[in-house]
Structures are given as structure tokens and as C-alpha cells.
Amino acid sequence: MVNVIINGHKMNVPKDYTILKACDDLGIHIPTLCHDERIDPHAACRLCIVEIEGMDELPTSCSTKVKDGMKIKTHSNRVRKARKDILSLIVANHPLDCIMCDNSGNCKLQEYCYEYGISEVEFKGEKKNYKTDYSNPFYYSDQNKCINCGKCVRICNELQCVGAIGFNERGFKTHIGAPFDMELNESECVSCGNCVSVCPVGALMPKIKERIRYEELKEVRTTCPYCGVGCQMDLLVLDGKIVDVKPADGPSNENLLCVKGRFGFKFLDHPDRLKKPLIKRDGKFVETSWEEAYKIIAKNIKKIKNENGPDAFAGFSSARCSTEENYLFQKLFRAALGTNNVDHCARL
Amino acid sequence: MTNSIKEIEGTDLMFVTGSNTTENHPVIATKMRRAIKKGAKLIVADPRKIELADDADVFLQIRPGTNTALFNGLMHVIIKEGLEDKNYIENRCENYEALKELVKDYTPEKVAEICNINSKDLIKAAKLYAKANKASIFYAMGITQHTTGTYSVMAIANLANLCGNIGIESGGVNPLRGQNNVQGACDMGALPNVYPGYQKVEDSEVNKKFEKAWESKLSDKVGLTIPEMLDSADNGDVRFLYVMGENPMISDPDTNHVEKVLNETEFLVVQDIFLTETAELADVVLPAAAFAEKDGTFTNTERRIQRIRKAIDAPGEAKPDWLIIMEIMNSIGYDKKYNNPAEVMEEIASVTPQYGGISYDRLALKVDGLGLQWPCPTNTHQGTKYLHKGNHARGKGLFLPHDHSDSKELPDKEFPLIMTNGRVLYHYHTRSMTGRVKGLNEKAPESYIEVNPSTASKLNIVNNEKVKVISRRGEIKTKVKITDIVAPNVVFIPFHYKEGSANVLTNPALDKIAKIPEYKSCTVRIEKL
Numbered sequence: 001m002v003n004v005i006i007n008g009h010k011m012n013v014p015k016d017y018t019i020l021k022a023c024d025d026l027g028i029h030i031p032t033l034c035h036d037e038r039i040d041p042h043a044a045c046r047l048c049i050v051e052i053e054g055m056d057e058l059p060t061s062c063s064t065k066v067k068d069g070m071k072i073k074t075h076s077n078r079v080r081k082a083r084k085d086i087l088s089l090i091v092a093n094h095p096l097d098c099i100m101c102d103n104s105g106n107c108k109l110q111e112y113c114y115e116y117g118i119s120e121v122e123f124k125g126e127k128k129n130y131k132t133d134y135s136n137p138f139y140y141s142d143q144n145k146c147i148n149c150g151k152c153v154r155i156c157n158e159l160q161c162v163g164a165i166g167f168n169e170r171g172f173k174t175h176i177g178a179p180f181d182m183e184l185n186e187s188e189c190v191s192c193g194n195c196v197s198v199c200p201v202g203a204l205m206p207k208i209k210e211r212i213r214y215e216e217l218k219e220v221r222t223t224c225p226y227c228g229v230g231c232q233m234d235l236l237v238l239d240g241k242i243v244d245v246k247p248a249d250g251p252s253n254e255n256l257l258c259v260k261g262r263f264g265f266k267f268l269d270h271p272d273r274l275k276k277p278l279i280k281r282d283g284k285f286v287e288t289s290w291e292e293a294y295k296i297i298a299k300n301i302k303k304i305k306n307e308n309g310p311d312a313f314a315g316f317s318s319a320r321c322s323t324e325e326n327y328l329f330q331k332l333f334r335a336a337l338g339t340n341n342v343d344h345c346a347r348l
Numbered sequence: 349m350t351n352s353i354k355e356i357e358g359t360d361l362m363f364v365t366g367s368n369t370t371e372n373h374p375v376i377a378t379k380m381r382r383a384i385k386k387g388a389k390l391i392v393a394d395p396r397k398i399e400l401a402d403d404a405d406v407f408l409q410i411r412p413g414t415n416t417a418l419f420n421g422l423m424h425v426i427i428k429e430g431l432e433d434k435n436y437i438e439n440r441c442e443n444y445e446a447l448k449e450l451v452k453d454y455t456p457e458k459v460a461e462i463c464n465i466n467s468k469d470l471i472k473a474a475k476l477y478a479k480a481n482k483a484s485i486f487y488a489m490g491i492t493q494h495t496t497g498t499y500s501v502m503a504i505a506n507l508a509n510l511c512g513n514i515g516i517e518s519g520g521v522n523p524l525r526g527q528n529n530v531q532g533a534c535d536m537g538a539l540p541n542v543y544p545g546y547q548k549v550e551d552s553e554v555n556k557k558f559e560k561a562w563e564s565k566l567s568d569k570v571g572l573t574i575p576e577m578l579d580s581a582d583n584g585d586v587r588f589l590y591v592m593g594e595n596p597m598i599s600d601p602d603t604n605h606v607e608k609v610l611n612e613t614e615f616l617v618v619q620d621i622f623l624t625e626t627a628e629l630a631d632v633v634l635p636a637a638a639f640a641e642k643d644g645t646f647t648n649t650e651r652r653i654q655r656i657r658k659a660i661d662a663p664g665e666a667k668p669d670w671l672i673i674m675e676i677m678n679s680i681g682y683d684k685k686y687n688n689p690a691e692v693m694e695e696i697a698s699v700t701p702q703y704g705g706i707s708y709d710r711l712a713l714k715v716d717g718l719g720l721q722w723p724c725p726t727n728t729h730q731g732t733k734y735l736h737k738g739n740h741a742r743g744k745g746l747f748l749p750h751d752h753s754d755s756k757e758l759p760d761k762e763f764p765l766i767m768t769n770g771r772v773l774y775h776y777h778t779r780s781m782t783g784r785v786k787g788l789n790e791k792a793p794e795s796y797i798e799v800n801p802s803t804a805s806k807l808n809i810v811n812n813e814k815v816k817v818i819s820r821r822g823e824i825k826t827k828v829k830i831t832d833i834v835a836p837n838v839v840f841i842p843f844h845y846k847e848g849s850a851n852v853l854t855n856p857a858l859d860k861i862a863k864i865p866e867y868k869s870c871t872v873r874i875e876k877l
């Protein structure tokens with residue numbers, strides 16, 4: 001542990017902490033566009049700069065470790081002015097079509113520009129002019145909105161370990177894409193969407209049919225229904241419908257998902273969903289009530305039990321259903337029907 | 349899994365076998381690749397040159413159905429080189445002499461011939477595994493779905509014990525479970541021989557306990573497994589089949605037989621979210637709520653019990669499965685009522701020792717939202733990160749050596765190719781869910797057969813050509829995908845699709861202990877259309 005003074009307050013923090021991490025733990029909010037706790041600091045956006053007594057320059061707090069006796073100012077006038085300049089430079093070639101942008105309300109750049117009072121475009125210069133890549137079925141890439149924070153590239157390389165995207169060209173022309181600017185759908189991309197989830201602006205966006213504003217969505221934490229990894233995720237709900245999914249920080253997935261977990265939820269409101277019990281009459285299904293369905297099932301159970309005893313029943317339980325449901329299913333067969341003829345798809 | 353997913357970060361070596369992890373457990377595969385970047389070694393043994401094979405220090409492209417021989421061969425080399433963990437074996441294991449005796453015959457040359465690999469690679473892999481401080485084994489259905497599946501799993505356990513890798517952090521034997529809650533379903537005794545918590549139905553003390561808890565007379569006779577249920581339905585002994593959330597018409601081997609049986613079963617109830625191929629054959633279909641439409645828990649592959657939460661309403665009159673089952677119970681005179689899944693979990697905790705400390709209060713987001721890993725016997729227990737710490741759960745680690753035996757079908761003149769099957773990244777099992785997601789279908793629209801270039805040229809077939817694939821059980825038409833991911837005598841078909849369904853061809857022969865079908869190895873021939 002080391003002693004530091006942050007904004008005049010004496011603090012005791014672990015010595016391997018960065019200034020950003022120490023401040024975060026203490027509830028002091030420092031803006032950043034490129035930082036992600038899961039990967040090494042990149043210090044690309046420069047927005048997390050702080051003032052340290054005795055240092056001329058303003059170091060980035062994401063890449064500077066705390067030192068004993070350090071006196072840190074996170075929101076001094078000098079720091080605020082510098083952050084404002086940085087934001088003005090980013091905004092200089094960022095399209096300001098926020099009212100039409102799909103990511104409005106969810107955009108970090110928008111949030112910080114508001115917080116730091118960016119009210120006009122201070123620097124005038126060249127604008128980017130890239131064609132939006134809509135080739136992937138799940139997300140699109142609008143490089144005109146990219147701020148080159150590099151989060152997507154680093155997530156793809158360092159966490160997802162696929163390396164489908166990188167920085168193409170250099171200088172003002174630097175942009176994110178697959179090698180040789182091939183279409184994303186033709187690249188090595190596995191559509192996990194983990195780059196989309198970390199994009200701080202509207203450059204990498206999920207394709208969503210509904211018109212949504214992220215601040216209007218209700219988030220419900222749940223477990224992914226596909227494989228056995230048990231990834232945690234938030235379902236984003238609008239008017240009784242799931243419109244998007246966000247990876248959550250679960251113990252097994254640490255904010256990552258795969259393509260099925262991230263984008264494979266549209267079956268939920270598919271028109272094919274069964275909505276009423278069905279019984280077969282003369283080889284055709286007809287809709288019926290729950291009461292009627294239960295009555296027919298009970299009648300058959302009674303008849304077969306009387307004629308053949310409990311071992312004439314057999315049940316396939318399901319590895320897709322909840323633990324509670326599996327418990328009740330085997331209990332139905334064992335306690336209510338009297339047979340151990342119950343199994344599920346563990347072998348299949 | 350004996351160990352936890354997060355422990356992958358700290359391992360020195362991963363041995364991945366019979367698991368195409370990047371496609372079937374993608375998020376676990378990202379952790380494996382990160383471990384490699386940090387310096388962990390990787391051994392891959394698989395009939396297909398899967399993506400992870402590119403990252404491997406040793407890749408063993410084995411012939412399907414030769415897993416037991418491979419593991420015995422690795423152990424032969426380890427013992428011969430004196431690389432076994434003698435202290436660990438002495439202090440923590442038993443029956444070592446029998447293992448030593450059995451693997452004596454599995455010389456690298458002999459095993460190389462059985463598995464169709466290079467003996468030098470086998471020796472290299474054995475040394476790498478044995479010399480790693482913390483080595484972890486990951487496997488999936490490529491190991492278990494053989495008539496020798498149980499013996500192969502035992503051989504994996506033997507190998508881990510031989511090098512002292514059980515009961516340590518970042519080591520262990522780690523089966524990767526393929527379905528969201530297959531662990532929970534097993535834990536809850538959705539199996540014909542055990543009650544919840546793997547308590548045996550034949551044990552009279554256990555039986556008494558459950559008779560008291562459930563206030564009902566219970567059977568002490570082991571029930572039927574799914575393949576046996578289908579056979580019993582075929583001969584009329586089983587007259588009533590209730591299928592909840594399964595689609596055996598696509599997922600079970602020998603589809604033609606399954607269809608015949610389900611058609612002839614006197615009364616078939618299917619409960620699902622869609623009118624699946626199986627539901628179409630039912631007498632009564634019950635509409636169920638999907639995961640986002642109900643509360644509950646899933647138990648993941650590392651034994652972690654985590655919540656699912658209701659986010660939206662189920663469509664129409666669809667109801668959560670737990671409610672349907674309860675109402676059916678009630679309608680036949682078993683009166684127990686539950687107001688919500690939390691109450692069911694209370695009952696589970698009262699009869700299942702491993703789940704004794706689980707409650708919805710402890711799984712709440714505001715507590716920590718991280719779930720709990722069983723065994724978690726009491727409500728103050730913090731859960732168990734890895735199993736067999738200090739001692740094996742049974743006392744001593746028991747070596748159970750078994751000889752290799754061949755798959756039930758071997759290539760011959762009529763059926764010269766070995767077919768294996770599996771999943772692809774973009775689909776899940778029988779596609780009842782993923783088949784209804786447009787983008788996933790665009791990415792992986794149809795069935796195909798992977799054929800080695802040399803085999804394709806011999807058969808005079810080209811990429812994308814539609815061919816007939818025939819086994820002793822049936823035939824399908826599917827598209828050719830020429831690739832050297834498979835060896836010349838092996839073909840692969842994903843099993844997701846109804847059209848060109850791999851399971852029309854697969855062999856229903858069972859492992860005699862686990863009763864698991866031999867999905868991963870049968871023989872076929874390819875004919876031009």
C-alpha cells in the first residue's frame with residue numbers, strides 16, 4: 001500500500017494500482033474512451049490525463065502507477081481545459097449527426113462533450129468519408145464515426161484472440177477494418193460482437209430492427225441459454241420485447257459472449273412460437289384449452305397405470321430447462337407416477 | 349469440471365481432446381488462447397484439424413474411436429520415462445500396479461498404428477503433459493460418444509492421477525458440458541438410476557429419505573435410459589412418453605427408428621417452445637415459456653448455479669415448464685403446490701446435499717450475483733472452486749485401467765469411410781432456436797459433408813456437389829465441402845439440420861455402462877447423384 005493525496009484527500013491504495021484504478025475504487029470518475037480493465041492500458045484517447053505535483057506534463061492515469069507521496073489532481077482547471085481541447089480535436093472530424101445516430105444516449109463521446117461543455121466545433125478540418133460496411137448479418141461498421149480508440153482491435157486480439165480486425169492505413173487515414181479492407185463478413189470475424197459491445201461511439205453497432213434509445217431500455221441480468229459455459233448477460237427490453245443483449249461481468253465470461261449468446265435471441269418473438277396447447281384429432285393439430293389438455297393427459301395416465309402399472313410411463317427431461325424444472329419433472333415421474341423411467345439428453 | 353473456468357488463466361498445459369472448443373464453447377476457447385499467449389502449452393487430440401490445432405504444441409490427428417488406446421499410450425510413455433508423480437500416487441491413489449501392468453503393452457509404435465498417428469508426436473505429448481506443473485484436460489462428446497466412452501473417461505482420470513493433476517488449482521479433468529443446464533439436469537436426478545444429488549434409487553436408506561420427503565411410495569428399480577425407452581416403446585412396454593424440451597427426431601441416432609417408435613407410441617406428450625420435428629408426432633403439445641420468460645437457475649459446466657430472470661412475458665398462453673409440470677402433478681392427484689421456482693429450490697436444497705446451501709436470496713444480484721459452485725452444503729458455505737482438494741472425494745484416487753476396443757463399425761468394402769459428427773459455431777443442437785435466427789442461418793445455412801481432397805478426387809466429386817451418403821441405417825443427400833480438416837478415411841457432418849441429417853446415418857450402438865450412443869464413429873459410403 002502507498003499513501004497518495006487525491007484532490008486534497010489522503011488515500012491509502014495498493015501499490016500496483018494505476019491512478020485511474022485507484023480513483024475508480026474511491027468513486028472519483030475520470031473520463032476515458034479507450035480504457036478497458038480486462039486489457040493492458042493503451043493511453044490512446046488521452047482523456048484520462050491528470051495533474052501530478054512536480055510533473056510538467058499531464059500523464060494519462062490509465063497507464064501511470066501510483067507512487068508513495070504522489071499529489072494528484074483529477075479535475076483541476078488545467079486538466080479540464082486539456083480534456084476540453086482533446087474532445088474538441090476528436091469532434092473536429094466526427095460527424096455531428098447525433099440526433100440521427102443509433103447510439104445516441106449510449107455514446108461516451110456525446111456524454112463527455114456535454115460534461116465538458118463542448119458547444120461548438122472549434123477546429124475545422126478534413127472529414128472522413130468511408131462507406132458503411134453492412135456485410136455482417138449482426139452488426140455494421142461506420143468508420144466515419146470511429147475515434148481510433150482501438151478498443152475493438154485490442155478486444156478482438158487480446159481477449160477474443162481472433163485478430164480479425166486491425167488498424168488499416170496510417171495518420172489521418174487510420175481506420176479499423178479487416179486486412180486489405182475486405183468486407184467484415186468475408187474476414188476471420190466470428191461475429192462474437194465483443195468489439196461492438198465495447199465501442200464507445202456509434203462506429204460498431206448492432207443491427208437492430210426496432211428504433212431504440214438505450215436509456216429507455218430495461219436491463220435484466222440472466223444466464224445465456226446456449227452452451228454450458230454459463231455466460232452472464234443483460235437482456236435489453238423495450239415494450240415487452242428483447243431488442244439487444246449486452247455481455248455482463250460473470251465469473252465464466254468476464255464481459256465476453258459468442259455469436260449465439262450475443263445475437264441469437266430473435267427466436268423468442270418468432271411467429272412460430274407455440275401459443276396454445278394442441279391436440280391431434282384425425283391426424284391434425286387443433287388448438288385447445290389448458291384444462292382440456294390436462295384432462296386428456298390425466299385420463300391416459302389413469303388408464304395406462306391401471307392396465308400396465310407405472311413402468312409403462314417414460315419421460316425425457318431437458319438439459320435446456322431450468323434446474324427447478326428438471327427437479328419437478330423427475331419428481332412427477334418418481335413420486336406421482338411411480339417409475340424411475342426418466343432421463344434427459346445428457347448423452348445426446 | 350473438477351476445476352473452474354477462470355483457472356484456465358493459471359494453467360501450464362491444456363490437453364484438449366474430443367472438444368472443438370472454439371465452436372462449441374467459444375468463450376472458454378478465448379480463455380485457452382489467452383493462456384497460450386501467457387505461455388501455457390497445448391496438446392490437441394482430435395480426428396479433425398480443428399482451429400485450436402493451429403495453436404497446439406502437439407496435434408494428434410487420431411482415428412475416431414481410438415481414444416482409450418491414445419491415453420494408454422501416453423501413460424505407457426510417462427511410466428517408461430519415470431515421469432509419473434510417485435509421491436502423489438503413493439499417497440493419494442490406489443490400484444496403480446494394475447494400471448502399470450495394463451499400459452505396458454501400449455508401446456508408442458502399437459498406439460501409433462491404432463490411432464494412425466506418428467509415435468514421436470505421442471512421445472512428445474506424453475512428456476509435455478507429464479512435465480507440466482499444472483496440467484488440465486478438457487474433453488467433450490468426442491470422448492464420450494463412443495461404445496468405449498466410459499473407459500476413455502476413466503483413462504483420462506487415470507492419466508490425470510498419474511501425474512498428480514487432480515485436486516490442484518488450474519489442473520484437473522474438465523468435461524465441457526454442451527448444453528446450458530445439462531449439469532443441473534444431471535444434478536437433479538433427471539437420470540434413471542439416481543435421485544437429486546446422485547443418490548442411488550436402489551439404496552433403501554435413500555429411498556426411505558425420499559419417500560418421506562415426497563410423501564409417496566417410490567420404486568427402487570433403476571429406470572430406462574432414453575435409447576432403452578425408445579426400444580421399450582417399440583415393443584409396447586412403454587405406452588406413454590412425455591418429452592419436455594427435447595427433439596429426438598434430430599438429436600437421437602438412427603432417425604428412421606426414432607420416427608417409427610414415436611409414431612407408434614400410444615400416447616406422446618411434447619412440451620416445447622416450437623412445433624419441433626418431434627412435437628409434430630405428438631398427441632398433445634404443450635406450449636412452454638423460453639428462458640427469458642421465466643425465473644429459475646441453470647448450473648454451468650463448472651458446477652456454478654446461476655439465475656435466469658424473467659424479462660418478458662411468454663407468448664399467448666404459453667407457461668413456464670415448472671408450472672405445467674406442477675399442474676399435471678396436481679391433476680393426477682399429487683397435490684404439492686409451489687408459488688414460484690424459489691420455493692422449488694428450497695425443496696431441492698432440503699433433499700440434495702450438494703445444493704444444501706443454495707437459495708434465491710444467496711443468488712441475488714444485490715448479494716454478489718456470481719452464483720455458487722456446488723458442493724455448497726450449508727447456507728454459510730461459499731461453494732467449491734475445485735474438487736478433490738487434499739483428498740479424492742471417494743478417499744483414494746482409483747486407477748481403473750481398460751483396454752482399447754474398436755468402434756462397433758469399422759470401414760469395409762461396402763462402407764469404407766468413418767463418419768463423425770458435431771456442431772458448428774452458428775447453430776445449437778437441433779436448430780429449433782438458432783434455425784429461427786436469420787443471421788445465424790445466413791452464416792450456416794445448410795448441411796454439408798467434409799471430405800479430404802484425396803478422397804474427393806478418388807470419388808470424382810467436387811466442392812458443393814450434392815452427393816448421397818449411405819450407412820447401414822439410412823441415406824441422406826448433402827453438399828460436399830472439400831477440406832483437409834479431416835483425414836482421407838474420415839468424413840464429418842454437422843448434426844443440426846433436418847435436411848441432410850447426420851443422425852439418419854449414425855450408429856445407435858451403446859456404451860454398455862453409460863448407455864451413450866456411438867455418434868462419433870460409424871461407417872458410410874459416398875455416392876454421386
